[in-house]
Amino acid sequence: MQTKKQLLVALSAVNILSIAGAAQAVSLDQLSQISQEANNLYQQGKDIADKADEHQTNRKGQQNTSTACHNEHGLRSKKGNVHTRMKFVNNSAKEVKIYWLNYSGDRVFYKSIAPHAKYVQPTYKTHPWVVTDRHENCMSIFVxxxxxxxxxxR
Structure with a gap:
């Protein structure tokens, strides 16, 4: 929470500097530099927010339910009304594939994730996601x- 407040303060300061600079007829180069600094601060804030999410996960434990692959045939998506987002973090040395289990329980391919890459998927609380290796062998299921x-x- 503190990190988000710091980000908002930093972005507000940049906006104030931008407005003050424009009022003093700063050069185009100076405005470009201020804009670049604002973009850098935005990216730093985004990185801090991502790290805070990961820290929160480590502090509270897992933020999702992992299901054994042998349960896949009994799983399917149910009508969802609570939006969530699933951040897939591939800490393995191999590419993995992400599948949504639809309302019939069938796999629907969504994305391949390179080794050590991340991918954020908007979803619902009632939707299971299957992670497979390149040969379609289930590695994990997440809800x-x-x-x-x-x-x-991993």
Whole structure:
């Protein structure tokens, strides 16, 4: 929470500097530099927010439910009304594939994730996601249980 407040303060300061600079007829180069600094601060804030999400996960434990692959045939998506997002973090040395289990329980391909890459998928609390290797062998199944969940793939 503190990090978000710091980000808002920093962005407000940049906006004030931009307005003050424009009022003093700053050069185009100076405005460009201020804009670049604002973009850098935005990216730093985004990185801090991502790290805070990961820290929150480490502090509270897993933010999702991992299901054994042998349960896949009994799983399917149910009508969802609670939006979440699942952040897939591929900590393995191999590419993985992400599948949504639809309302019939069938796999629907969504994304391949490179080794050591991340991918954020908007979803619902009632939707299971299957992670497979390149040969379609199930590695894990995840269902989000919080507004922002992290699915770590090893």
């Amino acid at each position: 989000s249980s919080l507004p922002s969940a992290i699915a770590e793939i």
